Amino acid sequence: MNIEVEKEGNLQLALEHGRIGSDLSAKKGELRIALAGNANVGKSVLFNQMTGLHQHIGNWPGKTVERAEGTLHFKGYTIDIIDLPGIYSLSTYSIEELVSREYIIDEKPDLVINVVDASLIERNLFFTLQLIELGTPLLIALNQMDLAKRKGIAIATDKLEELLGVPVIPTIAVKGIGIFDLLDKAIEIIEKGQKRKQQLVSEKNEGGQGETSKEEDYCSDSLKYGSEIEGRIGKLAALLKKNNFRYPDRYMAIKLLEEDKEIIEETGKIDTKISAEAKELAKDIEKIHNHSCSTVITSERYEKAGWIARNVMQIKSPIKPLIEERLHDITTHRIFGYPIMIIILFSMFLLVFTFGGWLNSLLTNFFYGVQSIFQGTFGVETISALVWSIIEGLIAGITIVLPYIIPFYFILYVLENSGYLSRIAFLMDNLMHKIGLHGKAFIPMINHGAFCGAG
Amino acid sequence: MGIYYSKFNHRVLIDSKNPTRESPNCYHILKNKVTNSMMRLLANLTELKNGQSGIIFNFEAHPCRARLRRRRRRRWGSWHKRGSTDPDSLPFKTSGNEKELGKNAENESQCVQRLMDLGLTPGTKIVVVKSAPFRGPLEVLVRGSRIVIGREIASRITIEVM
Numbered sequence: 113m114n115i116e117v118e119k120e121g122n123l124q125l126a127l128e129h130g131r132i133g134s135d136l137s138a139k140k141g142e143l144r145i146a147l148a149g150n151a152n153v154g155k156s157v158l159f160n161q162m163t164g165l166h167q168h169i170g171n172w173p174g175k176t177v178e179r180a181e182g183t184l185h186f187k188g189y190t191i192d193i194i195d196l197p198g199i200y201s202l203s204t205y206s207i208e209e210l211v212s213r214e215y216i217i218d219e220k221p222d223l224v225i226n227v228v229d230a231s232l233i234e235r236n237l238f239f240t241l242q243l244i245e246l247g248t249p250l251l252i253a254l255n256q257m258d259l260a261k262r263k264g265i266a267i268a269t270d271k272l273e274e275l276l277g278v279p280v281i282p283t284i285a286v287k288g289i290g291i292f293d294l295l296d297k298a299i300e301i302i303e304k305g306q307k308r309k310q311q312l313v314s315e316k317n318e319g320g321q322g323e324t325s326k327e328e329d330y331c332s333d334s335l336k337y338g339s340e341i342e343g344r345i346g347k348l349a350a351l352l353k354k355n356n357f358r359y360p361d362r363y364m365a366i367k368l369l370e371e372d373k374e375i376i377e378e379t380g381k382i383d384t385k386i387s388a389e390a391k392e393l394a395k396d397i398e399k400i401h402n403h404s405c406s407t408v409i410t411s412e413r414y415e416k417a418g419w420i421a422r423n424v425m426q427i428k429s430p431i432k433p434l435i436e437e438r439l440h441d442i443t444t445h446r447i448f449g450y451p452i453m454i455i456i457l458f459s460m461f462l463l464v465f466t467f468g469g470w471l472n473s474l475l476t477n478f479f480y481g482v483q484s485i486f487q488g489t490f491g492v493e494t495i496s497a498l499v500w501s502i503i504e505g506l507i508a509g510i511t512i513v514l515p516y517i518i519p520f521y522f523i524l525y526v527l528e529n530s531g532y533l534s535r536i537a538f539l540m541d542n543l544m545h546k547i548g549l550h551g552k553a554f555i556p557m558i559n560h561g562a563f564c565g566a567g
Numbered sequence: 568m569g570i571y572y573s574k575f576n577h578r579v580l581i582d583s584k585n586p587t588r589e590s591p592n593c594y595h596i597l598k599n600k601v602t603n604s605m606m607r608l609l610a611n612l613t614e615l616k617n618g619q620s621g622i623i624f625n626f627e628a629h630p631c632r633a634r635l636r637r638r639r640r641r642r643w644g645s646w647h648k649r650g651s652t653d654p655d656s657l658p659f660k661t662s663g664n665e666k667e668l669g670k671n672a673e674n675e676s677q678c679v680q681r682l683m684d685l686g687l688t689p690g691t692k693i694v695v696v697k698s699a700p701f702r703g704p705l706e707v708l709v710r711g712s713r714i715v716i717g718r719e720i721a722s723r724i725t726i727e728v729m
Binding site for chain 2: 200201203205232233234235238403404406407410411414418444446449534538539540541542543551
């Protein structure tokens with residue numbers, strides 16, 4: 113990767129950012145791009161790099177899942193970028209998965225960028241395969257290339273592109289490398305898609321034949337499952353074709369075989385025959401493999417992901433333990449883990465309280481200085497005394513929030529992002545279970561205790 | 568397929584997916600020697616030592632071990648309540664009302680789906696990297712990624728020891 117070009121690219125990106133107001137004449141339209149991928153692959157970093165401060169964080173309507181949305185101006189387009197929650201699959205295990213699936217299906221973004229962790233490619237490709245099944249326009253950002261390199265993993269991007277049938281752009285989001293290329297490619301794909309759509313529409317108007325070839329080609333041969341499964345998927349898809357569902361036929365057939373509750377319900381409303389047929393077919397597969405059908409399909413998909421990963425991946429140097437891994441080993445050590453935890457938490461509180469105490473006394477002194485000036489100018493009559501008491505109430509709030517709570521949240525933010533909080537959860541899980549809580553509840557509990565003391 | 572205990576405390580090999588007490592599709596009463604060697608091959612994930620590896624067999628609790636565990640349940644760190652999903656009674660579970668049973672089954676299938684989504688499909692090699700002290704969760708290495716699994720769930724993953 114040529115760093116010089118990249119820098120130029122980012123510069124251009126920055127310029128595009130700056131031209132928001134002035135360049136309205138070249139405006140071509142609005143696009144929507146969604147970022148999807150596993151948790152901890154650098155999706156949010158990529159999102160921040162793309163949108164800068166033009167963000168808007170809220171919740172998905174009616175759900176307690178964070179929805180991050182941002183805008184970006186690029187090549188005359190106004191691009192709305194949505195950061196979908198980090199998930200491992202498109203089943204219905206969690207609300208996050210459901211939210212992502214429904215967003216992609218119902219709101220039909222112009223493009224989905226699948227952020228893939230290059231150092232953990234097998235598990236990430238499992239999710240990519242599901243996105244491909246969904247039949248959405250897709251682009252892969254092969255992120256954390258630097259981490260993969262340090263782990264001694266080299267990935268042949270062109271090979272990956274060929275096997276998946278999806279364009280792949282290598283990126284290092286933390287350093288901003290590859291983002292310009294990524295957006296460039298995204299625009300290219302969307303424009304191509306729009307052209308094809310127009311073509312289809314015109315063909316349809318002329319001959320009415322263009323429709324049938326529309327969704328046939330989104331599963332390339334290298335992504336097909338075993339013949340015993342693929343045959344049954346085909347059978348179901350043919351049945352589904354007669355009805356117009358909001359999901360693509362192949363995806364729906366797979367999900368029916370996987371016994372996905374939502375999909376079964378949806379088909380059941382329209383045609384009970386199909387779901388009955390699906391049950392029969394699923395039973396057949398179960399008989400062949402002696403595992404439940406969803407197990408078979410998931411294994412099969414992982415098999416595919418593993419096969420692709422083995423084909424594109426090359427492990428170069430003997431793996432030398434990374435500094436992250438060493439830190440992980442020591443912080444979760446069965447003996448040293450606990451003293452380290454106590455030291456870190458203790459120093460966190462010490463830092464917060466000493467810094468807070470210092471700032472607190474500084475602020476208090478300052479406000480008392482103000483008080484004497486205030487009293488000097490306005491006197492000590494009833495009204496001014498009343499006003500002062502209101503100000504004093506505000507001061508009390510400020511002298512607690514500013515010195516204690518803000519630095520505390522900052523440190524907590526750093527700990528969370530470094531991943532240390534989940535290490536604490538790992539160490540404390542069983543002890544917390546004994547008082548009926550989850551391991552993750554340890555930090556809130558400690559904080560609560562400490563701040564009651566502070567208050 | 569699995570080894571279960573019958574009503575009369577025989578070890579039984581059952582060759583079907585969801586046997587009920589009324590209609591176990593096919594079963595053989597096993598001799599002790601046979602079961603012992605089979606049991607040696609199969610174990611649940613929590614029984615592996617750090618660094619040991621195995622291949623995932625299925626997600627049904629291993630009943631031979633469950634029976635053993637019942638006797639030493641009150642070991643340090645394991646006395647928190649086990650809830651209604653007691654692995655001992657998995658294959659022939661008839662107690663509890665139907666709704667509860669249905670809900671249990673649903674939770675369980677969801678849990679299994681989640682494990683598989685994370686890469687723990689039957690036939691996959693799994694390595695126990697580390698287990699947290701005080702019988703806490705286990706850190707495992709599957710398909711190149713490290714995952715932490717709670718001990719309760721890990722105890723229901725049956726594996727072939729390598």
